[in-house]
Amino acid sequence: MNVFRKLALLPMALLFSCHLYANGVPQRITAFTTLSTVKLEAVFDGMPAAGAQYRITITDSLTGKTIFDKTLAPTAVLAEEKKLVFHTGPVNAQAWAPSAPYLYHLSFTVSGQGRQAQTLHRRIGFRFFESRNGQLWLNGKPVFLRGIAINPPARGIPDTIEKSRRFAEEYVRYMKSLHVNIIRIPNNETWYDVCDELGMMVFGGNYSSSVMGEKPPTAYDEAVSWYKNEAYANIAGHPSLMIYAMTNEVPYDGEIGERWEKFLTYAHTALRRWDSTRLYIGNPGYGYGKSGDICDLHRYWGWYYCSPFNFINIRNNAAIVPFPKKAQPVTFTECVGNYTGPDGKYNLTPDHKNPGSQLNWTGHAPWSEQARLADEHQSFTFKKATELFRRLRVINPELSGVFPFTILFYNWNNVQQFVDMGPKPVTRQARLSYQPLLVSWENWATQVYAGATIHPVVHVVNDDDRFEDLRNARLVYQLRSNGHITQLGDTLQLPSIAYYSTWQKKLSITLPATLPSGQYELVGKILKGDKVVSENYDALYIGIRSAAPAAPSVYLYDPSGNTAAAFNRNGIPYKLLATLQQLPAGATLVLGENSARTQMGNLRSFVQAGGRVLCLRQDSAHMPVLNSLLPVPIKNITTALDVPAYPPPPRPSRNGLYLNPERPEHPVFDGITRERLRVWSDYTGWNESQPGFPAVYPVTDGFVPVHKKDLEHIAVLGNYGMALEGMALAEFFDGKGSVLLCGLDLAARAGIDPVADRMLCNLAGYMAGTQGHHRYPLITAPIVWGDYATEKGVLTGVNSGLMVHAVPRAPANIKSTVRLTREGNRFQGAAGGFNTRPGVQYVANGRRMYGPYYLRGFGNVPEPVDTTGNIGEGVFWCRVPADRKTVATLVWNQADEPLPVTVQVNGQAPVRKEIAAGASIWVDCPLNATTVKMRYSGDRRLVLLETTFR
Secondary structure: OOHHHHHHOOOHHHHHOOOOOOOOOEEEEEEEEOOOOEEEEEEEOOOOOOOOEEEEEEEEOOOOOEEEEEEOOOOEEEHHHOEEEEEOOOOOOOEEEOOEEOOEEEEEEEEEOOEEEEEEEEEEOEOOEEEEOOEEEEOOEEOOEEEEOOOOOOOOOOHHHHOOHHHHHHHHHHHHHOOOOEEEOOOOHHHHHHHHHHOOEEEEEOOOOOEOOEOOOOOHHHHHHHHHHHHOOOOOOOOOEEEEEOOOOOOOOHHHHHHHHHHHHHHHHHHHHHOOOOEEEOOOOOOOOOOEOOEEEEEOEOOOEOOHHHHHHHHOHHHHOOOOOOOOOEEEEEEOOOOEOOOOOEOOOOOOOHHHHHHHHHOOOOHHHHHHHHHHHHHHHHHHHHHHHHHHHHOOOOEEEEEEOOOOEOOOOOOOOHHHHOEOOHHHHHHHHOOOEEEEEEOOOOEEEOOOEEOOEEEEEEOOOOOOOEOOOEEEEEEEEOOOOEEEEEEEEOOOEOOOOEEEEEOOEEOOOOOOOEEEEEEEEEEEOOEEEEEEEEEEEEEOOOOOOOOOOEEEEOOOOHHHHHHHHHOOOEEEEOOHHHOOOOOEEEEOOOOOOOOOOOHHHHHHOOOEEEEOOOOOOOHHHHHHOOOOOEEEOOOOOOOOOOOOOOOOOOOEOOOEEOOOOOHHHOOOOHHHHOOOOOOOOOOOOOOOOOOOOOEOOOEEEOOHHHHHHEEEEEEEOHHHOEEEEEEEEEOOEEEEEEOEOOHHHOOOOHHHHHHHHHHHHHHHOOOOOOOOOEOOOOEEOOOHHHHOOOOOOOOOOEEEEEEEEOOOOOOOOEEEOOOOOEEEOOOOOOOOOOOOEEEEEEEEEOEOEEEEOOOOEEEEOOOOOOEEEEEEEEEOOOOOOEEEEEEEEOOOOOEEEEEEEOOOOOEEEEEOOOOEEEEEEEOOOOEEEEEEEEEOOEEEEEEEEO
16 A cells, blocks of 8 residues: 555544644645635645644625634544645534525635744635536526537637636626527636636536546546646535536446546546535546436537437437436537538538538528528527526426537637627527526427417426516516517416426417518516516517419319328319329329329329429328339338437438428429528427427428439439438429429318418419429529539539539638548548537639548438548539530649549440649530430549529
8 A cells, every 4th residue: 555545544633643744834835715614725745744734714895804713623633645634613604506606715724833923815705506306406496508619719719818807707797698598618728717706607517538548548536636636626615516527428338438437437536535515527428427417418400410409309318318217307518510610601611520510400502591591590490499407497397507609709719909809699588598597489380370279388487596486577478570669469477487497388389471582589587577688589580371373173082081181271273083093194193192002003104204293291001002003113211300229220211301492493382481491380289388399390201212313313402311311392304294292281281381281282383384394494694613503503412413612711820721522521720629620611612523422420421332442423414505515623633632523415425534733724525405414523632613505
């Protein structure tokens, strides 16, 4: 046994008589406080000699009044660590809390034996943070953590600014103005001091994937000492610190997962003996609370997988924890995602999940609209995540905190003061959703008709920062137009709502039948007297009933009668077929929802002869039958969207939201904007107290082609999901006719959702009408690759093989050079950095020949099918005017060596050119048809910049 360990076991008087470390000088003190006591650890350069005296004095930092002044004997001697431990006993102090951050000044003086007195100082606050019955408690009261995970420092802001006291104060004050009560920050003393003073709770510690540089460490006691004396040394004792991170996102399964769990369990037990006034998360994100005090998860529902509505799964711990969970608080210290860059658009970081996610949520909208759409989805996801967490506590009381990990500001690297950062629109959402006293709307009917009656549930959540009950208040709710004109309203007297409890009421609101079509908002306000103490909003689109567009009668095959009922409600003319054999040649047939049967008759011949078929959604039991009707095989998707498992299952999912209109000018989208294709109204009457999910997804039965080459026969009109891989509206051309396959959930919404009704009418009108059915988009202007507006829908998801090439736009103060990888990705310095370097914006600049490729594993990152070589290819089809005789493509070689490219048009002899290093050249090919198939082949580092038909 180590000699110091032996000495620690000796009686204290005998130990001091040894005089091992005469004249020991105190080096550091750490104070751990409860509500009324202080445990003080003093570290010396050598153990003090016998006869030394120790005095602790505590004074009020504001008044200077002394509240404690005593000479104490150490209660423990840790000779090996050169530490003495002291306990003050009861101290009459005011508690530190976010709403009242009382601080005190502690002095620790060593004197005696003729030595000069030596004093160390520390500022302290009295508070106690604990777990009780699966909840977080601060100072004897439950508390919900309203957090933000991405904060300075170490985010690219100039160091002298980012670590300055002025910047930290302004930043933390701004966070408090958003009603944020806890932030995650690195171990910076200036920032901790500011958080102590301003009442901002902190989650800090070792936010790393290693301990002492090891993954995991093998010397457990040495690692525990590292935590106490290095990782936590400068932050322990700050009253603002509530939670220690022991690691971050280390492996959680397999042999290495077992080793991490064993170490973290040991370390957690030891650290709890050292500091029991705070809580520990052993493995943030992945540890499920096995090692530590909190079951903490990192879930990005609403970003790179699933949907914001997946947060509904948090009602039930069994849905999010893969084993029976002990009573523990549940926190998401990372969620939301939505990484927008300095220009507001989604950051297209190469070799990453961000580009596919961008397509998922903002699709192929023109870049002029991308920033607005990104802002809207970021705010929408923030709202759903944070408000669902708070509303659903009534069902799952262990829900204890949520920390969006998302970019809140535009400017980072070039700011000179905090005001230069420029808050994004999501901060306005934070200010609403993080109100301590929250009004939150649960409304699953977000697109309705004027004159309809809706039944939203209004929730009031009382998380008052002063822990007070809500009394003598009333709720005012209103329907307000975009011009802030109140269309209707009412007032309810609220009952007393205890602190940390919720109140709900289902309302019945009949909308005026005279309202014009447009965007409205539900407004909820809590008033005490004449003062508004809380206010929140929820978007509502109101449409008007109008006659169906004039269209010829269609033939409808619909054994269930559900589609016929929807046609009747929308005034769509039809003739009902008892059997498909009654169908006349050249007619338009509508296959009703789930009407596909094993015996499809001679429908394939009917289409090839010029017939049209609109096939409405078919579930997994019916869709396989369609392969006897279609010219190319498809497969239906069976994976559900709202799967909470980690990691997520392969995408795309069967159902989906945020439908991307690939050809927005197509007749099927007449009168329907992109915004109206995000989420549709529930038709089931669902609410959060019921099992399952609301029926709000436009897509319920998506599909994909079995072979990517078969896109030659398909006009993809609407797609969805990660990298737009899933198809929801696609027209299959066969001979003289076509089949339009629809995966949208339409019939059940008839008379409920005006957008779904308009889509149903458009589909029937288009298939029965005389307007042209075109397999390929018409290209009349140059295609600037990566500019979605000019691409006109010629590329869909991963299927074409042509992948967007992203280049970095770096702030001037970033001096690292651009790095080009073998696969053609360009990075500003190291890869990634979407969160640690938010000042770097990656933007689309051309497309690379990357195919055939797929989306790999967790995060759906692009991966070539063949990784042995570096030659990729891509293909697209289009139409051009008859006077175009040449197609020219501008190709950029970004590499430092010459590279060849091959271009082929309509199967003609390919044109091959070698492009010098760094050069951009035009590759011209003759054109002899108005229907064009372009095939490109070359090194994946080559970039297609533009294609023009002359």
